[in-house]
Amino acid sequence: MTIDICTLATFDGPNRFDPRPGVLAHLRAGRDYSLALRAALKDAAQRIGLVIAAPHIDSRVAEGEVWHEAFFVTPMPAIGAEMLRYVVALLNARDAGDEEWDADGRLWDLQKKRRAEALPIQALQLIAEASARRIPAFTRRDGLIQIGYGARGYTLDPALFHKSESNPRPSDAGASAPPFASSPLSAAVPWDRLGSVPVVVISGSAPASTAGIFAAQVAERRGRTVSALSASFDAARACLTDPQAEMVILDLDPFDLLRRGLPVEHCLVSALIDLPDALVSEAGSRDDLARALGVALLVTAPGGRGILNADDPSILALADYAPCPLILIARSEHAVLRAHRAAGGSALFLRDQAIVVAHGWDETTIAPPPDLDPWQALVVEALHRAFAEGMHAIC
Structure with a gap:
């Protein structure tokens, strides 16, 4: 066979x-x-x-x-x-x-x-230096090299390196400085202004309208916010290269995320709301699907926030890998939320169709807007709070 x-x-x-x-x-x-x-x-x-x-x-x-x-x-x-x-x-x-x-x-x-x-050696050296500086970098679909995200980004054309006979290709390894050496062009890169603008990553099977409501509300308050709903890998990367973007909100297509991976290297907020049952068989198991769609949690900034649906055991299992504080959400309060709150954690849940916002044992009750489903309103509220807490932590 x-x-x-x-x-x-x-x-x-x-x-x-x-x-x-x-x-x-x-x-x-x-x-x-x-x-x-x-x-x-x-x-x-x-x-x-x-x-x-x-x-x-x-x-x-x-x-x-x-x-x-x-x-x-x-x-x-x-x-x-x-x-x-x-x-x-x-x-x-x-x-x-x-x-x-x-x-x-x-x-x-x-x-x-x-x-x-293959990229020229000097291009590889710049990407390696960006990584050492903890600045995201990637090759765009148009072949250009993107260093940093949004308004804190910078674009290089690798063709410029090919024009010089003194710039070897990776196939000439051993004839010059290794890729991890500093590039002679490093001094021309404005490293001080490069980095990552705040990025919010939403994944799972939550309706795109939920992310759309959050994105519209943030754009109204902040301006220069770029967002993409049900975004493919390439559509998400296009948002990250927008030089006008001072904030990026990405609602990722779960199929593309499962097949191509995460389009970002760093984010301020990550949220895994639900799991699409249709993709369980392709992922292998429900736990494997949660790990695939929840990978953004692993690249969330230590001062950022991760949002996990505590009603789903497969999603909740990711809490052990979180590099940042978590906000747990649920359709009702249960033992997991009580334990999280007892440890001083934050949670949002529904009680009599009202949204309860809890930090430790302190509670605030919010009535959801009449035009929104209570669960949808809860997710939007959780995203706002995660973003506000993350921004406060890094400022």
């Missing part, structure tokens, strides 16, 4: 496996190929010149078939996915005894693609 690729995902940002971009594949075969896959992936990456890290391959037997889950980190996930397809085809050709299968030709094609897409 051949190896079949059942699903193949390319993560362009932080994901449930790693904070770095990478590739995930689910494979089906008649026997365990774990060792062969690991060896072939490392060999192919070396021959292509593709950097990969943290490869892991898990296997399990179900109904007489062996299922493999393969993941590895790479800064070029699209090339990495093609490499994985190559490896599967290579192993299938070997098993079939196909001596005419052109392995070298396909590797050469992948090597050419990797070279064509």
Whole structure:
């Protein structure tokens, strides 16, 4: 029986496996190929010149078939996915005894693609310096390099580096300073004004209208707020590159978040409201889906706030990984909220269709607007409070 690729995902940002971009594949075969896959992936990456890290391959037997889950980190996930397809085809050709299968030709094609897409050394050095300064940086869809978010961002064209013969490519490694060395162009970058504007990330299956209400209210009060509802990875990244944005609110499409990862490296507020049942099977389990859609919590600033729905055990389990204070929300008060409040935490819940805002044992009751569902109004209120508390902490 051949190896079949059942699903193949390319993560362009932080994901449930790693904070770095990478590739995930689910494979089906008649026997365990774990060792062969690991060896072939490392060999192919070396021959292509593709950097990969943290490869892991898990296997399990179900109904007489062996299922493999393969993941590895790479800064070029699209090339990495093609490499994985190559490896599967290579192993299938070997098993079939196909001596005419052109392995070298396909590797050469992948090597050419990797070279064509590779950034110049000086561009890599600037991205590495941005990371060292804890400033987000990424390559945009138009090929430009974005350092920082919104009004605190800066754009570079990597083509400028190619114009100088003294600027080597990554394929010339060893001929000049390593990528982590400081770039000669670093002095021209306005590092002092670069960074991240406040970013709010909302994920899960909450209606986009809920995020829309919050975004409209914030924009009315603050101005220069950029938002995207049910945003794809690319739409979210477009908001982050807007030079006019002094605040960004992202309501993420759960399918795109599951398949491509998180479009941000840092945020001030993260909120996981509900889980879409339709995606549970693709994620593997409800707990896996919560980890995939709740990855924004892991990149929330220590002084920021995370919002979790305490009614869902899979979502609530993420509380153990929170790097920031949490605001728990629920449709009614229960033991989990009482324990959180006893520890001095904040919570919002419904009591007789009114919104109770609690910090520790102190309570304030708010009547929801008549035009809003009480739960929807509670989520909007939680987002406002999380944002206000986060801004107060960082100012």
